[in-house]
Amino acid sequence: MSLNAYHRAQSIVATPRATEHRLMSQITGALIExxxxxLSGAALMPTLHRxxxxxxxxxxxxxxxxxxxxxxxxxxxxxxxLWVDRYTSDVAAGRDSIEDLITVNRAIIEGLSGENNQVASAAA
Structure with missing residues (x-):
């Protein structure tokens, strides 16, 4: 199976919530790394920007x-x-830590996981 076919099949099967969960997990993983x-300054910017x-x-x-x-x-x-937008500027300028961005994203990931579990339980 080609990579494109795999991506097409995945997009058909994946729910929007599962896609959001995967995206937030990837971004949060990059923030943690x-x-x-x-990393700080310019080296941190691509991750903060994403x-x-x-x-x-x-x-x-x-x-x-x-x-x-x-x-x-x-x-x-x-x-x-809006908070992420403002706070990211503070992190980029070295005035704050990246940790709060990670914490917020983790809370969202947990919420998306909880919803996924509730939907899976209801479907069973």
């Missing part, structure tokens, strides 16, 4: 008309996205 490697980009995208999607998430959840995601 950067922290553990002691995390900020994902949160900006999530916040943007939550602000679109027709988004079917509950209003309170949408507002919370937008709020976190």
């Amino acid at each position: 950067a922290r553990d490697a002691g 995390n900020r980009e994902v949160w900006t995208h999530l916040a943007t999607i939550c602000g679109l008309p027709g988004n079917q998430l509950p209003d309170t959840l949408r507002a919370s995601i937008i709020s976190i996205g």
